[in-house]
Amino acid sequence: MSVGLASGVGPGSAHPVHVAGIPLLLTRTRDGVLRVFHNICRHRGLRLLSEPCEGLRELTCPYHAWRYSLSGKFVAAPYYSGEKGTKIPEAEAENLGLVAIEHHVFFDVIFVNLSGDATPFEEWIAPLAKLWQPFDPTRIQLLSTTEYRLEANWKLVCENFLDNYHVPFVHGQAGGPETAVDFDDVALAPDLFGFILPRGEADKPKPEWLPRQELAPEIQDAQFLFCLFPNTLLIMTAGWFQVISVQPAGAQCSAEFLGLYLMNAIPEANRPAANEFSAFMNHINAQDAKILMELQAGRLSPASERGFIAPYWDETVKRFQERVSRAYDEFGSESGSA
Numbered sequence: 459m460s461v462g463l464a465s466g467v468g469p470g471s472a473h474p475v476h477v478a479g480i481p482l483l484l485t486r487t488r489d490g491v492l493r494v495f496h497n498i499c500r501h502r503g504l505r506l507l508s509e510p511c512e513g514l515r516e517l518t519c520p521y522h523a524w525r526y527s528l529s530g531k532f533v534a535a536p537y538y539s540g541e542k543g544t545k546i547p548e549a550e551a552e553n554l555g556l557v558a559i560e561h562h563v564f565f566d567v568i569f570v571n572l573s574g575d576a577t578p579f580e581e582w583i584a585p586l587a588k589l590w591q592p593f594d595p596t597r598i599q600l601l602s603t604t605e606y607r608l609e610a611n612w613k614l615v616c617e618n619f620l621d622n623y624h625v626p627f628v629h630g631q632a633g634g635p636e637t638a639v640d641f642d643d644v645a646l647a648p649d650l651f652g653f654i655l656p657r658g659e660a661d662k663p664k665p666e667w668l669p670r671q672e673l674a675p676e677i678q679d680a681q682f683l684f685c686l687f688p689n690t691l692l693i694m695t696a697g698w699f700q701v702i703s704v705q706p707a708g709a710q711c712s713a714e715f716l717g718l719y720l721m722n723a724i725p726e727a728n729r730p731a732a733n734e735f736s737a738f739m740n741h742i743n744a745q746d747a748k749i750l751m752e753l754q755a756g757r758l759s760p761a762s763e764r765g766f767i768a769p770y771w772d773e774t775v776k777r778f779q780e781r782v783s784r785a786y787d788e789f790g791s792e793s794g795s796a
């Protein structure tokens with residue numbers, strides 16, 4: 459599962475996040491190394507950090523002032539034996555670092571292996587990476603990031619992303635229904651599924667300023683919309699790329715970290731055009747936010763149990779719902795976000 463965007467964690471900063479109700483801490487050392495830890499002090503288990511902090515050299519626990527480096531190493535416990543300058547014996551101090559969590563960055567998204575027994579990341583993501591070849595992820599350049607608070611359960615946010623049916627009706631500026639009808643559902647693996655609009659970019663303007671990647675001819679004009687189950691959503695095209703990490707924030711509330719990327723750095727002169735593009739994409743997301751609020755409101759009705767799946771359109775939504783259902787069977791109900 460994803461916890462946020464790597465580009466959002468600058469050198470010398472630490473960002474608290476919650477994943478499945480568990481407090482985590484993202485840090486980046488001053489020399490640029492990203493780390494993920496359980497966000498608790500090793501002394502009495504206090505949550506170490508409650509707000510994002512920049513310009514840090516160390517982390518200091520607010521309770522008894524134990525200190526840790528941004529790479530998680532234990533630094534000091536003042537007055538440990540009652541006197542100034544006393545130290546924890548080295549052998550013990552070595553085991554008092556912050557508890558690290560395995561992570562992996564893919565297209566700027568930070569994925570964590572919370573249980574420690576997940577499939578190796580490269581193996582898990584391989585079908586998607588293969589599908590996009592020769593797309594070069596090292597070329598992507600961050601254009602903008604946005605954080606949204608949505609009045610909807612995280613599952614509705616994912617379902618809405620995978621719902622191609624609404625696009626012409628909610629986002630009319632993206633084209634009429636005839637531009638949406640040509641799509642293919644794709645299930646690459648149990649956790650990697652979505653849909654492809656093979657000609658999704660064909661009729662869109664391709665401004666001079668927008669750098670593009672050369673892809674295989676059959677996908678050069680395509681849009682790929684994928685869910686990396688459970689909470690990561692990606693849109694890939696030859697000209698731009700978007701990632702969304704959806705974070706549950708209660709039964710009827712989610713946070714969304716959204717990153718928009720271009721395929722190369724752009725000259726400063728093209729910045730206004732790029733910012734306009736970014737504003738356009740944010741406008742689309744604002745349209746979705748409104749719909750999500752209404753979707754969530756509709757769930758308060760007992761009749762919402764009797765939803766109807768439109769077979770032509772809703773296959774991918776159904777796939778997501780079935781995957782959620784399997785996760786519930788496997789792990790039981792999630793605390794606070796079901």
Ligand code: FES
Nearest residue numbers: 499501502519522
């Ligand atoms: S709980 Fe952190 S120093 Fe005591």
Ligand SMILES: [Fe+2]
Nearest residue numbers: 625628629746
């Ligand atoms: Fe939408």
